[in-house]
Amino acid sequence: MATIRGCNLPEDLYYLIDKHVWAKPIDGGLLRVGITAVAAKLSGGKLAAITVKAKNIGQEVKQGKSLATVESSKFVGPVPAPVTGVLVRANDALAANPNIAVSDPYGEGWIAEIKPSAWDAEKDKLATGASGVASYQAKLEADNISCS
Amino acid sequence: MDDKVMIIMTSGPDTPRRCATPFFFASLAVAMDYDVTMFFTIDGTLLLKKGLAETIFPKTGGKPVSSFMQEALDAGVKFTACTASTELHDLQPSDLIDGVKMVGGAFMWQLAEDCKTVLNF
Numbered sequence: 729m730a731t732i733r734g735c736n737l738p739e740d741l742y743y744l745i746d747k748h749v750w751a752k753p754i755d756g757g758l759l760r761v762g763i764t765a766v767a768a769k770l771s772g773g774k775l776a777a778i779t780v781k782a783k784n785i786g787q788e789v790k791q792g793k794s795l796a797t798v799e800s801s802k803f804v805g806p807v808p809a810p811v812t813g814v815l816v817r818a819n820d821a822l823a824a825n826p827n828i829a830v831s832d833p834y835g836e837g838w839i840a841e842i843k844p845s846a847w848d849a850e851k852d853k854l855a856t857g858a859s860g861v862a863s864y865q866a867k868l869e870a871d872n873i874s875c876s
Numbered sequence: 877m878d879d880k881v882m883i884i885m886t887s888g889p890d891t892p893r894r895c896a897t898p899f900f901f902a903s904l905a906v907a908m909d910y911d912v913t914m915f916f917t918i919d920g921t922l923l924l925k926k927g928l929a930e931t932i933f934p935k936t937g938g939k940p941v942s943s944f945m946q947e948a949l950d951a952g953v954k955f956t957a958c959t960a961s962t963e964l965h966d967l968q969p970s971d972l973i974d975g976v977k978m979v980g981g982a983f984m985w986q987l988a989e990d991c992k993t994v995l996n997f
Contacts, residue, residue, distance in 0.1 A: 794907055797904060798907075799904065805903075805907050806906075806907035
């Protein structure tokens with residue numbers, strides 16, 4: 729567990745830093761994905777909706793392409809896929825309360841589960857571990873972002 | 877290729893509360909990987925006049941319409957304006973903000989045929 733500029737950034741996740749999304753391997757060769765505490769901060773705090781495009785379930789979404797959308801009164805934007813993979817399921821709990829993605833972005837507030845198409849090739853390009861968190865810290869400092 | 881959608885914007889300065897959501901929906905559609913075009917006609921075209929959208933506030937104390945428009949442009953929404961509607965308002969193409977493509981009504985019909993969805997505000 730690491731806290732950088734007020735942002736909780738666990739070392740055991742794989743980050744696509746520029747897009748502020750994370751991936752974590754789970755059972756069955758799947759990845760759970762979501763937004764980082766940084767994205768939660770940048771989205772303005774109180775969310776109106778997080779929506780996974782239903783048409784995409786069962787389809788392959790390329791790394792960096794939109795997996796879901798985040799809406800708040802101040803902001804609207806995509807949740808880019810951290811890696812290429814087939815969208816298996818969305819987190820149904822987000823429909824009732826999208827703000828779990830802000831209050832618990834790495835736990836109850838995960839966004840989707842995907843079956844990665846090229847995990848071994850793509851994971852090397854994601855930031856992880858202590859060095860990954862250090863890279864994320866550099867990005868936050870360069871962009872002058874803090875979560876507190 | 878991404879699916880196309882179009883938003884036809886006819887609301888203008890007389891109805892400020894109708895002038896934020898269309899741009900928000902446009903930005904949202906880009907976030908959903910749609911190829912998004914807004915077609916401004918009737919009073920909607922007035923919003924494209926340089927400096928005007930900065931003075932229109934959908935909500936008192938909130939952001940001006942220009943801010944919603946800039947977010948849509950930054951997201952990649954394409955702005956097109958109906959040439960005939962500029963004549964209605966005595967506007968020259970040079971009176972409009974940068975990045976607007978002037979088109980005829982037939983452009984709108986052809987694009988509508990290519991689009992999955994057309995919204996009208």
